[in-house]
Amino acid sequence: MTSTILVIAEHADGQIRPVTGEIVACARQLQQLQPADIRIVVLGDPVETLAETLSQKTGLPVDAIRTPHLAEYHGDTYRDVLTDFIKELQPRYICAAHTSQGLDFAPGLAVRIKAACITGVEAIVEADGEICFTRRICGGKLTADIASPNAQIVLSVLPGSFSADSSNATTAGAICYRTAISETSARTIPCGVLRSSVKASGITEADVVVAAGRGIGDRENIALIHRLTALFSGSAVAGSRIVCDQGWLDYAQQVGVTGFSVQPALYIACGISGAVQHVSGMRASGFIVSINSDPNAAIFNVSDICIVEDLKTFIPLFIETATSPHPD
Ligand SMILES: Cc1cc2nc3c(=O)[nH]c(=O)nc-3n(C[C@H](O)[C@H](O)[C@H](O)COP(=O)(O)OP(=O)(O)OC[C@H]3O[C@@H](n4cnc5c(N)ncnc54)[C@H](O)[C@@H]3O)c2cc1C
Structure with missing residues (x-):
């Protein structure tokens, strides 16, 4: 199996969400412990601008999968398209965000590809030659370092745990465009997105x-x-x-x-x-x-x-x- 760390980019409203940079930071830390290629995959319709932003920002290779009708996030479609892509790429680690979106598709994806799934990852440590992922248990009172013998591991990375690099890469990464062709087995029908009208009340700017x-x-x-x-x-x-x-x-x-x-x-x-x-x-x-x-x-x-x-x-x-x- 090629040793690859796959980062699943999160985006909304045509913008890459900042948490994607944190997942990349987590992947880079993992790469220090286990030499591997890092690739980013982004799904959407359209997907070109998102892919260009990712490649310029990170300098990493990007797989941009244009997925018809995926103008808005849809969990069933994510799981279907990513299952096909992961079966082909065979990455060792698959990193998503521990957000509403990531938690919606990542555990189900792990079941589909028969991978282990470690959620809420806050840190990576090496113990007795094994790579362990740190997450909180018992309502946050204890932390556990979890290793898995599985060939593939899906990780959901807790926002705020890894520092994203804010500078642009010196060289943009290569972009590989493709179009998702498999029929999706959607069991849910997206009825549109109801945007929250809530805006931060000064808490994000306060000292x-x-x-x-x-x-x-x-x-x-x-x-x-x-x-x-x-x-x-x-x-x-x-x-x-x-x-x-x-x-x-x-x-x-x-x-x-x-x-x-x-x-x-x-x-x-x-x-x-x-x-x-x-x-x-x-x-x-x-x-x-x-x-x-x-x-x-x-x-x-x-x-x-x-x-x-x-x-x-x-x-x-x-x-x-x-x-x-x-x-x-
Ligand atoms: C999908 C999901 C998303 C979530 N998103 C968020 C989120 O965005 N933000 C968020 O905050 N939570 C979120 N939660 C909820 C989160 O899991 C916790 O339930 C919540 O943060 C607990 O709030 P709390 O600490 O105020 O209450 P509690 O957990 O009930 O804690 C109260 C604390 O007060 C202490 N205490 C009691 N009396 C006193 C006293 N007189 N003096 C001093 N200390 C006292 C207690 O010892 C206790 O530690 C989310 C949960 C889920 C499942």
Whole structure:
């Protein structure tokens, strides 16, 4: 089998999504441990501009598969076309994004091609000569290094885990165009895409983000988070998905895989457990402070300062200390 690492590019609205650069970074790291060619595959209709962007940005060879009627993402079609392509290419590793799209097609693809599937990959390590993929388990409290003896492994790469190279490659990669010809076995019919009207509410630009989690207890305590946020200039209030689902904050303030990714200089997580879906949206922050009453909270694994305390005790005391006049 040719040793190839295949990157499946993610795109939407005619643009390559930034997570594709992170998957490429993951593939390059893997290549350091196991010499292999890296190729990128992109599916769509049209596909030319996407392929050119990928080849210029990464310098890697790109397989551009024009797939009639695939103007919008469709999981059944992705699985069908990729199954045929992978059977021909026989890559050792197949890397997709751990996003709504990637999670929709990648595990089913692994079943079709009889590959192993390791989801939510955050790092790659070598242990006893074996390449292991690190992912979180038990709600993010523990990490597991997973190896597979399978000939092929499908990986879903957690956004925010690998740093994408922002510079363009010096030489563009070769592009191989083809058209998908196999009949698709679509069992679902796409009915169109309903775009979310939610726009980030300043959380993506703020220097300081104070985020509320379910640990705040009830809606009234959002006021406490606002008071803490007001201590910092250039700050914004954000929240975990649960807090937004409860209606305590707007979805425009949600941080995470299905919310917004933020990179403030300071991120203060209040009563947030640290589920992978939340952490992937904030782990790139400059400095992370977390307040949680559970000393084993997973959020502490990505925090620079860990405050084990009831936030309803800590935050008022902190505000009082910060706002009381300093003795001369
Ligand atoms: C497909 C999918 C996508 C998702 N997308 C997102 C996403 O984009 N963003 C996101 O945030 N989540 C997302 N989630 C949900 C995610 O898995 C978690 O359920 C969610 O992040 C948990 O929110 P939380 O940390 O606020 O609540 P919890 O997990 O309930 O944690 C509450 C924390 O508060 C602490 N606590 C309780 N009381 C106090 C107190 N008085 N003082 C201090 N600490 C206290 C507890 O110890 C606990 O750690 C997604 C899930 C799925 C399946």
